[in-house]
Amino acid sequence: MSTLTQPTGTASTPAPEVRTYASYSRPYWQRVVLSREFAVIALLVAVFVYSQSQVDYFDGPQTLYYLFRDTASILLLALPMTAIIVTGEIDLSVASIVGLTSVAFGMLHVDAGMSVTLAAVLAVAIGAVCGAFNGFLVAYVGLPSIAVTIGTLALFRGIGAGLLGTESRTDFPDSWTDLAKERIVEGQPYPMILIPFAVLAVLFALMLHFSSFGRGIYEIGLNDEAAHFTGVDVARTKAVLFVLSGTVAGFVGIYTTLVTGVARAENSTGLELPVIAACLLGGVSIFGGKGALHGVIAGVLLIGVIQRAMLLESFTINIINITIGVLLVLSVMSTSLLALGRRAVAAGRGARDSRRPPSAPASGR
Amino acid sequence: MVEQSRVALELRDVAKSFGAVAALRSGTLVVERGSIHALVGENGAGKSTLVKIVAGVHRRDSGTFRLHGEDVDFASTAESKGSGVAVIYQEPTLFPDLSVTENIFMGRQPRSRFGRIDRGAMHREALELFARLGVEIDPRRPALGLSIADQQIIEIAKAISLDASVLIMDEPTAALSGVEVERLFAVARSLRDEGRALVFISHRFEEVFALCDTVTVMRDGAYVSTDPIAEITVDDIVSRMVGREVADLFPKTPATIGEPVLEVEGLERAGVFHDVSFTVRAGEIVGLAGLVGAGRSEIARAVFGVDGYDAGSVRLAGRPVKPRNPRAAIRSGMAFVPEDRRKQGLVTDGSVARNVAGVIRGGLARAGLLTSAAENRAAGPWAAKLEVKTSALDMHAATMSGGNQQKVVIAKWLATDPTLLIIDEPTRGIDVGTKAEVHRLLSELAGEGLAILMISSELPEVLGMADRVLVVCEGRITADIDRADATPENVMRAATNATSHTAEEVPA
Structure with a gap:
């Protein structure tokens, strides 16, 4: 199944025989099953099936509906976050952008009297501007994203609090707040928000996994210098991703406002951590270069299902947090252990390649 | 004795x-x-x-x-x-943020009573050392700067x-x-x-x-x-x-030399290289010789746009190439096999297929979708042409030998169908067999009309492969020697001679 060296007498190359290559070293089922993403999906299915049968009321009509409604923000924010972490950067300011755009949306509609649609468009634009600010500092000024976005985490939240203080805006048309809570099909547990999520998930999957731009994202995460030498515009790629992150956060700001009926600065405080946790659980490497969107989506849902099931079993929130924390640490460890094992195997196989010829850089010869 | x-x-x-x-x-x-x-x-x-x-x-x-x-x-x-x-x-x-004294005694600081670091003793000893060496450096200043x-x-x-x-x-x-x-x-x-x-x-x-x-x-x-x-x-x-015999090792086949492809005029980057002008013609292999650190790689990087330059111009096939923009250089027909394969040449944790298709992938998309299948289809023939040894196209480049990795890098750039190939240290750290393959390939490519700018620290390689040798010394081109006239002695001399009388211009 590995090497396919077929002598064919083509004259197009200097060699007497033309090598052909198998596309993959492992059969299809192995590539699918022996992946990090598959492990998360399998665990999600297992936990879901267990909860359906063993946890009282889990199969009730409201459970899944609230599960989707409450994790929708995380699902949405995890899409651009995955791409950003794959480049080796991080965006800690997303939840603060949600708060700021929630305030902006509320004030533009209630105080400035704009229509909901216009206020929403402007709020999304504000989110994009916030993302562009992050992107500019990270990609073009070259500052570390963790420092920049810790700063803007406080900054954006602070602006929101400055605008609205401890007040809130709740005067939204019922037609809109109902829309945010409505189900796609009456009697089914799928809320409306899943439609924009599905559209965005497809778009992000195409961008990340089926475009030249997406290949560049992975190359930047694996080796940004080589990406630069290959003609990938490293700075622009990063900047675009931060703008996308801000834009999606703006949309989440509107969704959060409508679904809760309240626009206030504290909305979604601390939400960046579950988003990042879900990305890591879903198989994205914090060092960049590795991860896939379906794993991340499964990761978000896995956390959601565990929380719901344990709540129904009347565990306290502390026990739930401990469980999810342990799961996360285990999952991160499993990646490192797997990588370690693989490296050990590779080192055994190609030990001479991992060492450098006499031109090792330290000497500056 | x-x-x-x-x-x-x-x-x-x-x-x-x-x-x-x-x-x-x-x-x-x-x-x-x-x-x-x-x-x-x-x-x-x-x-x-x-x-x-x-x-x-x-x-x-x-x-x-x-x-x-x-x-x-x-x-x-x-x-x-x-x-x-x-x-x-x-x-x-x-350690840039520590003082000169702390740097000297790093890890073995003299201790006073209670195990505290004896700064006084350290300072005195540092002063003594500098007095003995006859230099004046303040032991208290930070190493930074x-x-x-x-x-x-x-x-x-x-x-x-x-x-x-x-x-x-x-x-x-x-x-x-x-x-x-x-x-x-x-x-x-x-x-x-x-x-x-x-x-x-x-x-x-x-x-x-x-x-x-x-x-x-x-x-x-x-x-x-x-x-x-x-x-x-x-x-x-x-x-x-x-003292080595250069003969026969390098299968140089004569190629017809055509129109100028790359024209570099007065390229200058403060403190790195100065007034660099040269031409590479179709079918010609130009060797850039000189000592490590002379500025050869820096010139190549500036030409390709990975780094910027302060003055001068780069033209490819008569058209100016935008500075500081590798994409523009690639579009104009340049290919660049860099010095450090592992850091710059390829993504070692990426598959052979993605590396080989890395530059051309933009053109592989069908209806806006780029699939692994399309990349594999495009990469296969190029890997075959270079006789890359791998069991499958999804193998990571990290597991391959240096020679094989170099083939992947060359395949990636040949796939772009370039008119100019810049290749920095084409055979560094690769085994003798693959070396000969790379040399034969370069010779063939020149025969097909490709213009090649080859940087090499191995004198026999330069003398054996190049139609013309440009010697770089301390950021300047000090000699332009024809294949017929190039000898190890005159190249070595041009690479070292300028040292004493241009000492003031050396960047400190």
């Missing part, structure tokens, strides 16, 4: 291999106490490997290694330091405070100005007069003759000769350094 008791450092027939690459086949170096010993050789002759064995960075595979007559075998740099060996590199690595010359002095002070008996300086003068070189030499002479043994590695023959007592020449990882400096001439050293 040499009286045993006077020998400080003795290496005989030392060998060291990295996998299939023999970096050092038979290194011999005998250094007496109270002498300054020059170690010279081409790039890749094995000098640095020898030094690293003495420093405890590498462990030798075989051979004798004695220090003051006793057999030693260093497993770490700490052991080497503990035995009184100090190595001063071209660019010292100090010190010139490279001052940093080297601090490394030397560190070595003396450790009472090192053997000091090795690996190209210490490469980044120094004339005055700084004189000061370093004065310090070196005073250390010699104290009875220490010094090894001085340099490409500048004037300095070797001005400073050293004895000179050892290495070539191709092996010892060639050792002579007292008074009994040898520059010409002797040069011929011993390059």
Whole structure:
């Protein structure tokens, strides 16, 4: 199944025989099953099936509906976050952008009297501007994203609090707040928000996994210098991703406002951590270069299902947090252990390649 | 021969291999106490490997290694330091935020009562050291912002405070100005007069003759000769350094040389290269020769747009190429195989297919979708053309040998159908068999009308492959030699000659 060296007498190359290559070293089922993403999906299915049968009321009509409604923000924010972490950067300011755009949306509609649609468009634009600010500092000024976005985490939240203080805006048309809570099909547990999520998930999957731009994202995460030498515009790629992150956060700001009926600065405080946790659980490497969107989506849902099931079993929130924390640490460890094992195997196989010829850089010869 | 008791450092027939690459086949170096010993050789002759064995960075595979007559075998740099060996590199690595004194005593600070660090004692000792070396550096200032010359002095002070008996300086003068070189030499002479043994590695023959007592020449990882400096001439050293037969190793096929493809005019980057102008024509292989650090790679990077430049212009097929923009360079028809495969040439954690299709993938999308299948289809034939050895296209480049990786990088760029190929160190660190394949390929490509700019530190490769040799010395093109006239001697001379009288222009 590995090497396919077929002598064919083509004259197009200097060699007497033309090598052909198998596309993959492992059969299809192995590539699918022996992946990090598959492990998360399998665990999600297992936990879901267990909860359906063993946890009282889990199969009730409201459970899944609230599960989707409450994790929708995380699902949405995890899409651009995955791409950003794959480049080796991080965006800690997303939840603060949600708060700021929630305030902006509320004030533009209630105080400035704009229509909901216009206020929403402007709020999304504000989110994009916030993302562009992050992107500019990270990609073009070259500052570390963790420092920049810790700063803007406080900054954006602070602006929101400055605008609205401890007040809130709740005067939204019922037609809109109902829309945010409505189900796609009456009697089914799928809320409306899943439609924009599905559209965005497809778009992000195409961008990340089926475009030249997406290949560049992975190359930047694996080796940004080589990406630069290959003609990938490293700075622009990063900047675009931060703008996308801000834009999606703006949309989440509107969704959060409508679904809760309240626009206030504290909305979604601390939400960046579950988003990042879900990305890591879903198989994205914090060092960049590795991860896939379906794993991340499964990761978000896995956390959601565990929380719901344990709540129904009347565990306290502390026990739930401990469980999810342990799961996360285990999952991160499993990646490192797997990588370690693989490296050990590779080192055994190609030990001479991992060492450098006499031109090792330290000497500056 | 040499009286045993006077020998400080003795290496005989030392060998060291990295996998299939023999970096050092038979290194011999005998250094007496109270002498300054020059170690010279081409790039890749094995000098640095020898030094690293003495420093405890590498462990030798075989051979004798004695220090003051006793057999030693260093497993770490700490052991080497503990035995009184100090190595001063071209660019010292100090802690920039710590003071000069703290840098000198790093890790072995004198303690006062209660185990506290005795700053007073440290300061006094640092002052003493500098007085002894005859230099004026404030021991309290931070290392940050010190010139490279001052940093080297601090490394030397560190070595003396450790009472090192053997000091090795690996190209210490490469980044120094004339005055700084004189000061370093004065310090070196005073250390010699104290009875220490010094090894001085340099490409500048004037300095070797001005400073050293004895000179050892290495070539191709092996010892060639050792002579007292008074009994040898520059010409002797040069011929011993390059004395290899160039013939037959390189299958150069004559190609018809066509129109100019790459025209570089007055390219300049402050402190790196100056007034660089040259032309590469279709079907022509132009070799860019010179010593490591002369600015050859920097010129290539600027031409391709990975780095910027301050003045000048680059034109490809008559059209100006935007500066500082690799994408524009690629679009105009340039391909660039960089010096460092692992860091710059390819994504080692990426698959063969994605690496090979890495530049052309934008054109592989169907209906806006780029699939792995399309990448595999595009990459397969190019991997085959280069005879890349891999079991499948999804294998990661990290597991492959250096030669195979180089083939992947070349395949990636040939897939773009370039009109100009810039290739930096085409065969560094790859095995002999693959080397010949790469040479044959370059020759064939030139025959098909590709313009090739080849940078190489291996003189035989340049002389064997190039139609024309441009020699770079300290950021300037100092010679433009035709294939017929190029000899190891005149290239080596052009690569080293400008050193003494342009000392002021060397970037400090």
